[in-house]
Every structure is written in structure tokens, then in C-alpha cells.
Ligand SMILES: Cc1ncc(C[n+]2csc(CCOP(=O)(O)OP(=O)(O)O)c2C)c(N)n1
């Protein structure tokens with residue numbers, strides 16, 4: 006059953022023009038801000054819930070900083086830091102249900118954490134040990150897609166599958182599902198991302214496009230990808246779209262909660278532009294001093310999403326005990342990540358022939374056999 | 390006058406010379422502006438030639454190549470940079486259905502002198518899509534020229550000749566060799582490079598676009614290599630030489646067209662051929678060479694043509710890439726095999 010069958014009619018969608026002002030529920034200094042539409046989505050978040058968000062963000066950051074250091078020490082080939090984007094990632098991911106399926110790109114370490122992934126498995130890809138690192142179905146969280154934008158189409162297609170399974174609009178919170186895809190500002194220029202929005206809109210598919218506009222695609226500023234705020238990309242495809250302050254974890258939660266309700270209830274796709282900042286380098290191979298100013302970096306450092314939530318929690322009365330405990334937990338997480346990373350050994354060379362096909366393939370098997378003989382010939386030489 | 394330059398710097402200088410020579414030459418791609426490309430091959434070009442001629446494009450490879458084709462229609466000579474080998478595929482449609490076929494479709498009336506620069510090959514410890522060798526896919530497409538320098542000197546000449554070519558050229562740059570240094574004749578000018586007036590290409594005698602080069606002379610076996618594997622082939626020749634075997638190394642430089650004449654001349658003397666490339670051997674450049682050489686000098690061959698290359702697997706994880714890539718041992722093993730007949 007496809008729940009969005011329009012009988013050939015063009016489906017009606019809300020054509021509201023999204024505001025260029027990002028939705029904000031927490032001011033940069035940590036005061037709650039009222040928003041006509043979105044405050045209601047976050048009213049139930051009590052202090053304990055927000056402390057949970059804080060813990061997610063602080064642990065994500067520690068892990069991220071640790072991984073960056075591991076790369077510097079030669080333990081990882083590469084690392085793409087999510088520094089500065091923790092609120093967008095944690096807030097949005099906290100609105101997901103376990104049965105929703107996520108197609109991330111490569112920087113969504115905070116989403117991975119919230120999905121319940123053992124963060125250490127994120128290291129496998131960047132250590133050059135695996136191309137993926139985990140079973141996507143275990144936490145409904147796919148391995149990274151490194152080809153910019155390709156996975157947006159996978160999310161649209163997955164959502165089309167959900168429609169065919171009838172898992173939208175049943176009203177059963179354990180049954181209705183959605184697909185969510187994360188990508189960057191640069192990715193919005195890829196044809197695949199536009200096509201994903203075309204397909205999602207045409208099918209009325211339950212998918213959320215979550216674009217983290219971190220202001221940069223390596224050295225290229227967002228202004229080179231679009232002359233208007235990216236949020237209007239969604240509107241152009243007839244997709245309800247919203248711009249959110251991505252350094253505001255509460256607002257990021259609220260807009261994702263709304264988008265998921267739309268998806269789950271059969272209302273189709275949503276496009277979210279989360280305005281945030283890549284506080285670190287693009288990856289550990291990058292040198293941002295070549296293309297952006299210290300002043301810009303300083304300005305965004307003032308808007309640090311974790312400091313913002315901490316201010317708010319302190320206003321609510323969260324004491325230093327809590328922050329100390331999180332700090333201690335972060336220390337343990339960091340130590341653990343280091344030890345795990347250093348303990349990883351290379352996989353056997355012959356494993357390169359595994360999983361090329363699901364069933365035996367004569368060409369692969371011939372080459373595997375040749376490789377085995379070739380390796381054995383060295384052993385024999387040594388013995389001799 | 391020669392200068393000692395890295396491969397990356399030699400290409401950078403070649404681009405600069407081409408831009409100075411012809412105001413229609415443009416550079417376009419992701420991060421080619423202030424950053425100078427992730428490998429710094431376009432370093433300082435935007436500063437010196439401006440944003441109209443060195444364009445940081447939106448992040449879309451199909452867009453880069455598709456607009457380059459339009460720019461060529463409008464009389465420009467775009468040099469596109471694809472950031473890494475594995476990211477050329479969003480542009481595959483534009484390259485194979487459009488770029489390769491515009492001249493044919495137009496009955497020879499429209500030239501599309503677009504150069505597409507692609508850092509390729511492995512061995513740099515990178516994550517997926519950053520170490521691939523897709524040259525055969527493009528060489529298999531009629532209408533595209535495919536070249537790949539292995540030395541700074543050749544890179545300097547080849548990039549300028551590729552830009553001068555009225556045909557589209559896929560210019561594969563061995564990224565693991567970007568920092569290798571070599572002597573480059575930086576005084577080479579239009580006439581010594583053989584550059585003809587726009588639209589006419591390069592004087593055949595001067596053109597490296599179709600010509601292999603014999604790097605070492607030998608009598609017992611020929612090793613044909615290109616791009617990143619040339620250095621390995623030269624090392625193999627030296628090591629084999631120490632064991633009393635005389636190896637001839639041919640650097641193909643061009644993949645399309647292949648300089649079969651040079652290979653046939655070599656194999657006619659040596660009787661044995663080993664082809665080395667990083668790309669998978671299955672249906673690869675080595676397979677074509679084996680067939681073509683066998684057709685042309687069957688009676689001179691003393692052994693079947695040996696192929697050394699990647700396997701029929703996706704490029705593996707960095708931890709074990711050295712086992713996938715053809716290394717010195719595997720090349721020497723193939724030389725031994727060829728000599729065992
Ligand atoms: C198809 C493709 N082209 C180029 C690249 C190289 N590349 C990796 S990340 C990146 C920039 C991406 O920017 P954005 O989408 O804003 O995401 P961010 O890295 O800022 O999170 C580029 C060009 C790639 N991975 N895939």
C-alpha cells in the first residue's frame with residue numbers, strides 16, 4: 006500500500022515561504038527564546054533531558070578531539086572533525102525513533118553516538134582498516150558515504166520502500182518510519198541531491214533532508230554554492246523547508262521533531278538547513294588558514310554550541326557535580342578510544358577478495374588462488 | 390635551462406604557461422582557487438589570473454565537465470580538475486556521451502578542447518575513492534585522448550600539449566608521485582613544444598600525446614608501465630640488471646592512442662613483455678597491449694605477455710593496499726616468469 010497515492014492529482018503541499026531567520030529556541034547566551042511554532046515541540050524537554058543532550062554533545066566532542074589527536078600521532082590516516090556541529094547533530098538525532106533509518110555522510114559523529122553506535126567503530130574507516138565499520142541495520146545507521154551527495158538518493162529510495170511497506174500514517178509510534186539523510190552545504194550542488202528531492206517530492210516519501218550548512222565545503226564558502234539561503238533549495242522542489250540555528254541543540258531537536266512527524270504521518274519530505282560552523286579543519290589534511298580568517302573563526306567560537314547549552318543548564322540550576330561527571334566520563338571515553346585504536350591490527354591481505362560478490366565469482370577466485378600461491382612462494386623461499 | 394621541480398610544480402608551471410600564452414585557457418574545479426587544489430597543483434593561479442580564469446566551481450563534477458563543454462563551444466579552453474579519481478563518476482555521463490562525441494556528432498565542425506586533470510592511483514594511505522585507476526574506462530571511449538606523465542619533465546610538456554590539443558584529453562596525474570623531483574626544461578617555448586595555432590594541435594614530431602618513451606635499453610625483457618608504476622619498473626630493471634638480466638623499460642605516457650609501434654619494436658628485440666599498471670588487469674590496458682603485441686609480433690615472442698596489476702576487487706582498505714598494488718617483488722616475479730619460458 007502506498008499511502009501517498011494522489012490519484013494522478015498534483016498533491017497539495019504547504020507552499021509557505023521559509024523564513025531566512027533561523028529558528029532559535031536558545032539564545033547565544035543560553036536563554037530560552039519563544040518561537041510561535043517551534044517552542045511547543047520542545048516544551049517537554051526538562052532539565053534531565055537537556056542534561057542528556059549536553060552529555061551527548063560533550064562526549065561527541067571529546068571523542069572527536071581525541072580522534073583528531075590520534076591522526077596527528079599517526080594512528081589514523083585521516084579524520085574529519087565535527088567540532089562545532091555537535092548541536093545540529095545531537096539535537097536532530099535525539100528526535101529520531103529507533104526504527105528511522107539514517108544515511109549519513111562522513112562527519113556525523115554526533116549522530117552516530119546518539120544512534121547508539123560504539124563510537125570506536127568510527128575509527129575503523131579512518132584508520133584504513135575497513136571501508137565501513139558496522140552493520141547498518143544494527144542501529145539503523147548506515148556507514149558513511151564519501152561520494153558527496155550520492156546517499157541522498159538512497160534515503161529517498163528507502164523512504165519509497167517504507168511507503169510500500171505501509172509504515173507511514175498508521176499512527177502507531179512503533180511502526181511509522183522515516184528515512185533521514187545528512188549532508189553538507191556543498192553537497193546541495195550535486196545533481197544527486199536535487200534528484201533526491203525530485204523523487205522524494207514526487208513520491209511524497211517519508212524522508213528528511215538534513216543539511217548542515219557549516220559555511221564551508223573545504224575551501225569554498227557557501228555563497229559559491231548558492232546566492233540565497235540553502236533552505237530555499239527545498240522549497241523550490243515543493244518540499245516544506247525550515248532554517249534552524251544549528252548551534253542551538255533545542256531548536257535542532259524541534260525542527261527535526263516536526264519534520265519526522267510530517268514524514269511519519271504521511272505528509273512527505275522536509276528539507277532542513279541547519280546553520281552552523283565547521284570550527285576545525287575540513288579534515289586533518291586541510292589547512293584552513295589558506296582560505297579563511299582568524300576573525301571569522303573567533304566569531305564562531307563565541308557561538309560554541311556546547312558553551313551555549315552549558316550556560317542554559319547553569320541557569321536552570323545544574324551544578325558542577327554534573328559537569329564534572331560528564332568530564333570524567335569523557336576522559337574514560339577518550340582513553341578507551343586511544344587504547345582501542347592502537348590495538349587494531351591490519352586485516353589479512355587475502356581479505357581484499359572477500360565480499361566482492363555475494364556468490365562465488367570465477368574471476369575473483371582465480372585471482373585469489375594466484376595471490377595465495379604467490380604469497381606461499383615467499384614462505385617456501387624462507388624455509389629453503 | 391632546466392630547473393628541479395616536483396611533478397605537481399611542473400604541472401602548475403605548465404598550466405601557468407598555457408594561461409599566459411592563450412587568454413582563452415581557464416582552470417576550473419573544486420578548491421582550485423585560494424586553496425590551490427588539495428594537492429596545490431593550481432597554487433597561486435587564481436591570484437595571478439583572476440577569478441574569471443581560475444574558477445572555484447560549485448561542488449558538482451557533472452556540472453564542471455558539462456559547463457566546460459559549453460565554455461568550449463563558446464571558444465574557451467577549460468582545464469577541469471577532478472579532485473580525486475573516484476569522484477570523476479558523477480561526470481561520467483558528460484564525459485562519455487557528450488565530451489567524447491561532440492566532434493563526431495558535429496561532423497567535425499565543433500571542437501571541444503577540454504582537458505580533465507585527474508589525480509589517480511593509490512599508495513597514499515587514503516580512504517575509499519581516493520586511490521583508484523579508472524583510465525581504462527576512458528580509453529575505452531572513442532573520442533577521448535588519455536595521457537599520463539610519470540616525470541616532471543614529461544608532465545610539463547604534456548599538460549601544455551594537452552591544452553593545445555583540439556581533442557578532449559583525460560590527463561591522469563600519478564598522485565603518489567606529485568612530490569617526486571626531476572629536471573624540467575623550463576625554457577621550452579611554443580615552437581619547441583610544437584604548439585600550432587589554436588585548433589591545429591601539436592606538431593606530430595614534437596607531440597608526446599601519442600608517443601611512448603624508452604627509458605632504459607635492454608635485450609632480455611621489456612617492461613611497459615605508465616604513471617605511478619614507471620618508478621617501480623625502473624627499480625625492477627635495476628635489480629634485475631644486478632642479477633644479469635637486461636631489461637628495457639617503456640613508459641607509455643599515452644593510453645589512448647597506445648604507441649604500439651614502440652612496443653612492437655622493443656618486443657621484437659627482447660621477445661618478452663611484462664605490462665604493469667595499478668588498475669585491475671581484468672579487461673585493462675595490459676589486456677589490450679597483450680592482444681595488440683601478440684597480433685603484431687607473435688613470432689618474436691618467447692613467452693606469453695605477463696600482466697601485473699590490481700585485482701578484480703574494489704580498491705582495498707589502506708591497511709592492505711601495498712598487497713594490492715604491483716610492487717617490486719611482483720614485477721620481478723613476472724620478469725622471472727617471462728624468462729622461464
Ligand atoms: C563527488 C565528490 N566530489 C568531491 C569530493 C571531495 N570532497 C570531500 S568533502 C568535500 C566538501 C564537502 O563540503 P560539504 O558538502 O559542505 O560538507 P562538509 O565537508 O562541509 O561537511 C569535497 C569537495 C567528494 N568526496 N565527492
Ligand SMILES: [Mg+2]
Pocket residue numbers: 189190191217218219220221222223
Ligand atoms: Mg560544508
